[in-house]
Amino acid sequence: MKARTHDLAAATALGIVVLAQPNRTMTLGTALVALLANQVGGIAPDIDQPTAPFWRNLPIGGFVGKIIDRMLGGHRFITHSVIGLVLFGFLVQMLLAALPIMPGIDTGFVWLAFMIGMVSHLVMDSFTKEGVPWLLPLPIKFGFPPAKALRVTTGTLGEGIIFAVLLLFDIGYCSMHYWELRELIHQRIL
């Protein structure tokens, strides 16, 4: 899937989790950093792809991307598995503990937002023909629906339809939860 589909899917998943926790309050700083972490998590698994926007937007990113790609076993390998989730989860936790983060930022929630983004990436890639090796080192790529012919190819009309469905879902979900969303913005983000 393309980065913009992953961005939308990550934000959608974060929105669902936040709206399902009606008593959670957070600082504005936490909300903004968590949103950023969620978006980074949403594209993080594709650091194993030298042509990913993540690398394209960095100077000499293509070169670094190629090295990382080899180290991680190629595209859709370890970063697209449960082991990858655990590894990234551990690394991000270490990073958050080491960084001089502003007071008032709930690093636990920032970590959760990153992980939600990352899981959403794997779920979205599961809808593609290529599938996802969720259970590495088991060399099987899983996808949904199980029949490959019914899955989409990245960048084609099928992905466009998935993007549109996500967008419609977001509009519907936000309308359904209008009052919770209003309360979140007005009273729960401090």
Ligand SMILES: [Zn+2]
């Ligand atoms: Zn991917």
